[in-house]
Amino acid sequence: MKKAAQKKKREKEFRTPYTVTNALVKGNAITKLSMLIMGLGNLAHKQIGKGIMFLAVEVAYLWYMISYGFYAISMLPSLGWREQEKVWNEQKSVYEYTAGDISQLILLYGVATLFLTFMFIVAWRESVKSSYKAEVLAKEGKHLNTFKEDFKSLFDQNLHKFLLALPLMGILIFTVLPLLYNISMAFTNYSISGEHLILFDWVGLDNFKKILNFNDSIGKQFYSVLGWTLIWAVFATVLNYICGMILAILINRKETKCKAFWRFCFVLSIAIPQFVSLLIMRSMLQPTGIVNTLLIKHGIISTALPFFTKAMWARVTVIVINLWVGIPYTILQVTGILQNIPAELYEAAKIDGANSVQTFFKITLPYMLFVMTPYLITQFTGNINNFNVIFLLSGGNPTPVDATAGKTDLLVTWLYKLTVDKKYYNLGAVIGIMTFVVLAIVALVTYRNTTSYKDEEGFM
Numbered sequence: 001m002k003k004a005a006q007k008k009k010r011e012k013e014f015r016t017p018y019t020v021t022n023a024l025v026k027g028n029a030i031t032k033l034s035m036l037i038m039g040l041g042n043l044a045h046k047q048i049g050k051g052i053m054f055l056a057v058e059v060a061y062l063w064y065m066i067s068y069g070f071y072a073i074s075m076l077p078s079l080g081w082r083e084q085e086k087v088w089n090e091q092k093s094v095y096e097y098t099a100g101d102i103s104q105l106i107l108l109y110g111v112a113t114l115f116l117t118f119m120f121i122v123a124w125r126e127s128v129k130s131s132y133k134a135e136v137l138a139k140e141g142k143h144l145n146t147f148k149e150d151f152k153s154l155f156d157q158n159l160h161k162f163l164l165a166l167p168l169m170g171i172l173i174f175t176v177l178p179l180l181y182n183i184s185m186a187f188t189n190y191s192i193s194g195e196h197l198i199l200f201d202w203v204g205l206d207n208f209k210k211i212l213n214f215n216d217s218i219g220k221q222f223y224s225v226l227g228w229t230l231i232w233a234v235f236a237t238v239l240n241y242i243c244g245m246i247l248a249i250l251i252n253r254k255e256t257k258c259k260a261f262w263r264f265c266f267v268l269s270i271a272i273p274q275f276v277s278l279l280i281m282r283s284m285l286q287p288t289g290i291v292n293t294l295l296i297k298h299g300i301i302s303t304a305l306p307f308f309t310k311a312m313w314a315r316v317t318v319i320v321i322n323l324w325v326g327i328p329y330t331i332l333q334v335t336g337i338l339q340n341i342p343a344e345l346y347e348a349a350k351i352d353g354a355n356s357v358q359t360f361f362k363i364t365l366p367y368m369l370f371v372m373t374p375y376l377i378t379q380f381t382g383n384i385n386n387f388n389v390i391f392l393l394s395g396g397n398p399t400p401v402d403a404t405a406g407k408t409d410l411l412v413t414w415l416y417k418l419t420v421d422k423k424y425y426n427l428g429a430v431i432g433i434m435t436f437v438v439l440a441i442v443a444l445v446t447y448r449n450t451t452s453y454k455d456e457e458g459f460m
Helices: 002-014 020-026 029-033 040-044 048-075 103-140 147-153 159-185 206-212 217-252 259-271 274-284 290-297 311-338 343-351 356-384 387-393 411-421 425-448
Strands: 086-089 094-097
Touching (some): 020 029, 020 103, 040 103, 159 425, 206 217, 206 425, 217 411, 274 290, 311 356, 311 387, 343 356, 387 411, 411 425
């Protein structure tokens, strides 16, 4: 009994999770030394390939930090101070420019170095955990995988790690790293004002205060654009869904003839590149475009309709044209759902004496909303970032004098104007963060309060 209890105690001890804390407290000298020399524990237990890989990561990181990394981090607090100077070269009889600091590159390399440091810490934790695991398995007398066996496991039980590694690295490098750089830029004065395109400084929360200050001209424009963005997203999403649903139901009725033809007519607009359709619409609705020309010619109107020159007209116009662009997608989505609603539900409703309206509100609509709520949330966030429709149709116009934002500008189109046209990169970064915050709050709160999230298998 005593031996069994001791054995059970040892098994419980060895069942301890392979964490850095346990490695520090319970690990042997080699495991603890592997915290300084990555892969040492693996090498000591003859896991040569894995140990060399961890050691190579440490050597590469230390080489980078010594050669440039420490300098990049040291320059990050100041973002540089040496200005480019013009010096007369007597031998060549020309002016030459001395190399100064470029704050943009300093910020980029500093953020990248911090990002690499974080990734190195993740690799270091895995190295320590791997060394501790090798020690525990060796004490238990269990088999330790060789590098060849670990490599083979990537195509078997660890296939998910192998297939997800490259996409994950792509997300980290091309999404997370630029996002961190964009966020950090929001706390600087990087803009054309004050000639801050070469050297710029940290300004803390000044840019956020400027954007959120209702008394500031930029702040007033932000609240105006934010309000219109939310109104646009709601109307564009709800009207697209309602109109597309009605058309899909009408086409899907048993009494409707030539269903394939009607679907073809609506789907045909999807086959045409969207930017071509939008540019044609923009040309047709100009004061001298074909629509106004024909209306004036037939005496229906006396002056051209201000489709893009008056705020209310422009906003209604972009919403209506967005319906023409987006309804075909909703028709396809709703058609697939309608054809998968169990026929027994309709038969039972008919037996109970329900009419068409009651059947729609009790069966069809709840079923579609249950299935399509995640899609509607996606459409809402997509409409907030719907750059194409606004930029190609109205260009954000009409734009008041001395304003950077037009009456139909969304946050994303205003961000484009602030950065590309006006060179206010710091304010553009703040707008980007604000857009992300709005989208995250709306999407998460809405989705977590839907039946699709709370009871995803409960609809019958």
